[in-house]
Amino acid sequence: MKNSILTICIVFISMSIFSQKKEKTLVTINKDKTSIADFKRVYEKNLNIIDSEEAKDITKNLELYINYKLKVKEAYQLKLDTLPSYKREIETYKNQLSAPYLQDTTFIANLVKDIYFRTKNEVKAKHILIRTSKEATPKDTLQAYNKILKIRDRIVGGEDFGKVASETSDDKSAQDDPKSGRKGNQGNLGYFDAFKMVSPFEDAAYTTKVGEVSMPFRTQFGYHIIKVDDFRESKGELETAHILIMDTTVVGKTKIDEVYAKLLQKEAFEVLAKAYSDDRGSKTKGGKLNTFGKGRMVKPFEDAAFSLEDEGDFSKPFKTRFGWHIVKLLKKYPIKPFSELKKDIATKIKKSSRMQMSETAVINKLKASYTIVENEEAKKILERKNIRAIPKDSLQNTILSINDKNITQEEFVNYIRNRRHKAVFLLFEMFKNQEILAYYKENLIFTEPEYAYTLKEYEDGLLLFELMQQKIWDKSSKDTLGLKNYFSNHPEKYKSKELEDIKGEVMNDYQNFLEENWIAELRRKNTIKINKKQLKKLIKFYEKKK
Secondary structure (H helix, E strand, C coil), X not given: CHHHHHHHHHHHHHHHCCCCCCCCEEEEECCEEEEHHHHHHHHHHXXXXXXXXXXCCHHXXXXXXXXXXXXXXXXXXXXXXXXXXXXXXXXXXXXHHHHHHHCCHHHHHHHHHHHHHHHHEEEEEEEXXXXXXXXXXXXXHHHHHXXXXXXXHHHHCCCCHXXXXXXXXXXXXXXXXXXXXXXXXXXXXXXXXXXXXXXXXXHHHHHCCECCEXXXXXXXXXXXXXXXXXXXXXXXXXXXXXXXXXXXXXXXXXXXXXXXXXXXXXXXHHHHHHHHCCCHHHHCCCCECCCECCCCCCHHHHHHHHCCCCCCCECCCEEECCEEEEEEEEEEECCCCHHHHHHHHHHHHHHCCHHHHXXXXXXXXXXXXXCXXXXXXXXXXXXXXXXXXXXXXXXXXXXXXXXXXXXXXXXXXXXXXXXXXXXXXXXXXXXXHHHHHHHHHHCHHHXXXXXXXXXXXXXXHHHHHHHHHHHHHHHHHHCHHHHHHHHHCCHHHHCCCCHHXXXXXXXXXXXXXXXHHHHHHHHXXXXXXECHHHHHHHHHHHHHCC
């Protein structure tokens, strides 16, 4: 019974939304009018799920619609839409329903293509970092920008990038460590592809030409410049096996050379791995490792593995911080076609920080279409150190307006009260963006008809569900005397059977009985007018289409 009610909701709810005043009216319930176009839209939408000619009857469908509207009207009169549980449910559904509208689908589609290009091609780059704190003021940010700009000028002027990186970069891996004798990497990051770096860094790397130095750009770590050294097609992923001797002394070197000599004598790699390898995780599998791509292994291992040309080839012994290795190439996995990776890339994008870029693209479009005014006088509270302690009475001025919506200082202070991880001026920008999206969501019912139809279906469907629970389902299950009386008054229907033996059947019949009486009462309470002339035209219209 409950499922059938929800089905009726989907079929009939949205008829009266977005009605045009000039359209001809088919039915009027009190003062609420339903146009012919509304009825046709919903009727035709559901023709595919109607499986009999009788169920397609126009007059019967209209009667069902009228019954539905009467019930929903009753739910609103009983103020079921004010129930806290209803409000919570609707708010949750609004957030779910509005989510796709808060993403720029064109932006995401283009981003998927860009990421696939970056998956197929890898870039080799160096970088220099000048750190900025999360709490950096505009003044601090400008100082960091000017500092790295001067560093860039040195490199463009002819100085060696690596040398300047080791002298100036705040990335410690670039610097030499005199105490340990460790040599820095001079900013060299090696090769990388999509999703290996934070998105602004990746964007800069793939948009800077080989041999050139980028302009300064900012990430969550600070300001960077990069120099792109190479660009090449990705080698995909590899499946390999290895033999590891963890002893890095001369003894270990002698042992790995002995193993290598045995390999040259055509002894099986898998057998030697089981016999000699110190890697407990892989030796029982003949040295076999998980599939990996660029950036997943230490550089010497990666270089040795990717230098192997043919499946079955093995490397000479080489050393990493883990010990001495010999690696064997088992299989190559080239990058799959776009059609096969498209869905996977889209999923990765949705789970990454790049989805914020999609939301930012939406916000930027809204900023261009909305009238947004910041009250500079009211914004002076941003300069006050005790901003979170300002009395509420002193925070009633409008600090921001979006079209016809005014937002007070109090709303902003409430927003930042428990947000202390960023500077206040940055929090204001976050607050402004949040309010722009909130305004957009509030007005979706006026700008997106499909959203409005779907939301209305859900709102009225929830109300009807609650109303049916109160009027029919609870009453039929709790009113045992009423159920017994109904059973006793219909002996011809149940033919001397015991109530307990067919209780489910009787309860269902009793629910239908209650609903029929309730609908009859609702029809007496309300004024219903059907435009018979338009109904006849509508019936003829569909008869011609058969």
